[in-house]
Amino acid sequence: MAPVFFTDLDGTLLDHDTYSHAPARDALAALRDRGIPLVLTSSKTAAEIAELHRDLDLGTTPAIVENGAGIFDPQEGLQGDRGAHRKVLTALDQLPSPLRAGFTGFTDMTVEEVQILTGLDAEASRRAKMRCHSEPGLWTGPQDTQDAFIAGLAQHGIAARQGGRFLTLSLGHTKADAMATVAQHLGATLTVALGDAPNDFEMLDAADIAVVIRNDHGPDVAPLRGEGSPRVHRTTEPGPRGWNTAVLAILEDITARGRE
Template sequence: MTLPPLIVFTDLDGTLLDHETYSHSAALPALERLKSLRIPVVLASSKTAAEIAPIRQQMGFADAPAIVENGAGLLNPGQNSLGDSTDYAQIRAALDSLPENLRAPFRGFGDLGIGGVAQATGLSPENASLACLRQFSEPGLWSGRPKDRTAFINALAKQGISAREGGRFLTFSLGSTKADRMAEIADSFGAPPSVALGDAPNDVEMLQAATYGVIIANPHRQPLPNLRGEETGQIRRTNLPGPEGWNAAINEILNELGL
């Protein structure tokens, strides 16, 4: 296999996909440039395999692996689905084992159902149904007090379940991260230089592990705090949001590298 000059890892919602419309059209020029250079684009999201497979196909990167459910699953090139997993049932059982005062303020996708997920995300009912096909993680909304939220997260941590803060939801899994899968995938391509792009706390490890990390502006959420690597230029921030910022950042890096 020819070593690519670069490999790109990217979050979706609020990063490559517009926060409100879920469109990636503003990033098409950079995506086409990456294709012409045969640079793999690895989608890395909290989305399910059922959601990511058609997005990957539509973008023209079905020959690259994808990181699903925040790193808990890996969708290999050409795969449209993953095998059965007991992780989701384990997470739901742990949630339901909690005292009512901790459990009640959290509404996971399993509680919201397709209609509730569509309302919370702005997805169509069809796409919301794909988001509900969870295998490895449970996103949801917290409506309780901050101190109870901390107790809630700590109670699940005692059962081996980790919390991750994303662009919209608080998500629970058995602990794998996007950065874990990133290292595995990069090695499979011969460990070329890497670019990682994201906008939320669940992207931080991935941004810091990349050769070039890019924090995409998202006016719909609090900006990420200053990260290790920003002072050296390893991590940069965009002024433009979502796919507009994504497009500008990728073209900037490719120009810097003479690609």
């Protein structure tokens, strides 16, 4: 068996408020000791992921960035094609003015505004604005026009996905698409996915084992394929505490199966 773990970050491996992964230290160490790849899978940019990737000592394991819109290869560094992001911005600017005015994206915000919105420091906020593939933001217009905004973008080939905090616009690639690519690259025979928000749904639904982390700050993940079966776990603890408990339990089960 060759398991690979794919994890969302904010609200999942990282605490929603502090962005700390400290409560998950035991499970992180257990994965590292067993040589099991951990693939960071997030709406974050490659510039944001790179620092955490180094901090977690993940070596050459790739990471999925910007909600699956891109894959970060730590061996290649941060150089990336920004063409997809430019297409998203062009589509936004082609919408009728009232619809365009209802969306405030990271590109529209200053570093200071991103800081206030996310709680990140200035440098982390600057990295969050370094988009290559997607544009996160907030819908601030009338709620009854949001569907028209999303439909208008769809006419230009742009998809909108609601995460735990932000509405993210991209060319439509999902975390599940990127997970399949990375799993094949790493030779995975068992995929384990962990997430806490609706934008994790496709990834969780496609994984062999899905862990839904309790989310006290946003909409829950809808019922998954195999809901109620051993394939789907829903934690009672939020964030990295729930992550730690779930990963250790899954590793114990994998070890037990290996003995059979």
